[in-house]
Amino acid sequence: MGPTVFIDGDAGTTGLQIVARLEGRRDLELLRLPEDRRKDPKARREALNACDLAILCLPDAAAREAVAMIDNPATRVLDASTAHRTADGWVYGLPEMDAAQTEAVRSGKRVSNPGCYPTGTILILRPLVEAGLLPVDYPVTVNAVSGYSGGGKALIARYEGEAADGPDVFAYGLDLAHKHLPEMQTWSGLAHAPLFQPSVARYRQGMLVSVPLHLWALPDRPTAARIQEALSAAYAGQRFLRVQSLADSAGRKDLDPQALNGTNDVELHVFADASGERCLVSAVLDNLGKGASGAAVQNLNLMLGLEELAGLGSAMAA
Numbered sequence: 001m002g003p004t005v006f007i008d009g010d011a012g013t014t015g016l017q018i019v020a021r022l023e024g025r026r027d028l029e030l031l032r033l034p035e036d037r038r039k040d041p042k043a044r045r046e047a048l049n050a051c052d053l054a055i056l057c058l059p060d061a062a063a064r065e066a067v068a069m070i071d072n073p074a075t076r077v078l079d080a081s082t083a084h085r086t087a088d089g090w091v092y093g094l095p096e097m098d099a100a101q102t103e104a105v106r107s108g109k110r111v112s113n114p115g116c117y118p119t120g121t122i123l124i125l126r127p128l129v130e131a132g133l134l135p136v137d138y139p140v141t142v143n144a145v146s147g148y149s150g151g152g153k154a155l156i157a158r159y160e161g162e163a164a165d166g167p168d169v170f171a172y173g174l175d176l177a178h179k180h181l182p183e184m185q186t187w188s189g190l191a192h193a194p195l196f197q198p199s200v201a202r203y204r205q206g207m208l209v210s211v212p213l214h215l216w217a218l219p220d221r222p223t224a225a226r227i228q229e230a231l232s233a234a235y236a237g238q239r240f241l242r243v244q245s246l247a248d249s250a251g252r253k254d255l256d257p258q259a260l261n262g263t264n265d266v267e268l269h270v271f272a273d274a275s276g277e278r279c280l281v282s283a284v285l286d287n288l289g290k291g292a293s294g295a296a297v298q299n300l301n302l303m304l305g306l307e308e309l310a311g312l313g314s315a316m317a318a
């Protein structure tokens, strides 16, 4: 029998998807609470302290409470909420950041699963900042569109419930203080938080995250090819991440946010205008895949030393 895994919040949007990815696996044992006890603090405390790995798929406050319930030093935690993504003592669960991060996830006792928008944002920005192509104080803007499942049960009800009233598309985060800003800034290595402009459209899942770059305003005035090369070099050999060639991206008339649904994959594109002054770097991912449950299973596999691709549908790795 393999290690035991307990998912606190397994009836929610992210929890259900992780269960679906883990069910049927023989290399681990899933501990589950009966429906009538899934919110019972005593039952949760017991399960949290009885498992090898607890995955938290809860609202932030409940995730903090769950961590406080754990007194078994052997229980490791993977938190899918926003609560610990820049907290001391926690590892940010984006193994593609670099080899050291992969190792930190492998050995981490407390690992935080990244937010969906930050996954795209950090994968775009971090290598460019590290290569010196983007100054740390560059005024970064992030534009994004997500399927409505990104808002969990409450937003899904606005599109699929009996009293569904969700508009075809809406912009939000208009206080410019979205909860993802701290992790975007910290793990991209920026001096200032980006200006982040998310939106939701009438489709269930899948997202685009885009960062426009004014190449003429950057210190070395890099070409789009240099941007693409820096990203390709940073992610060479990654299983779940592909940087498209400039030619491939240039050949596209549009980019479909749903293209990678059901996978744990991310695709990066670099678009440029003919003058070489303007560039747009975009990430396509499934907000419920690499943006949530896929990333959680990827981190679980690393933390428990299990097969890298287990539970992860990947068109790229096939």
Ligand SMILES: NC(=O)C1=CN([C@@H]2O[C@H](COP(=O)(O)OP(=O)(O)OC[C@H]3O[C@@H](n4cnc5c(N)ncnc54)[C@H](OP(=O)(O)O)[C@@H]3O)[C@@H](O)[C@H]2O)C=CC1
Pocket: 008, 009, 010, 011, 012, 013, 014, 015, 038, 039, 056, 057, 058, 059, 060, 062, 080, 081, 082, 114, 115, 116, 149, 150, 151, 152, 153, 154, 287, 288, 291, 292
């Ligand atoms: N949806 C997404 O794309 C992503 C979500 N996340 C994060 O994952 C976490 C879960 O989000 P999501 O799945 O969307 O949310 P949902 O609202 O769909 O699910 C949350 C679940 O937690 C349960 N719950 C709430 N409070 C407690 C408690 N005290 N004890 C036990 N269970 C509790 C809820 O119960 P009930 O069913 O009774 O309401 C629900 O089943 C959040 O922190 C979110 O930020 C992360 C990445 C992406």
Ligand SMILES: CC(=O)N[C@@H](CCC(=O)OP(=O)(O)O)C(=O)O
Pocket: 080, 081, 082, 114, 115, 116, 117, 146, 147, 148, 149, 150, 151, 152, 155, 180, 198, 200, 291
């Ligand atoms: C469409 C939508 O509402 N999306 C959510 C983020 C989804 C996500 O990544 O969630 P966590 O940070 O909670 O993990 C939002 O903007 O708050």
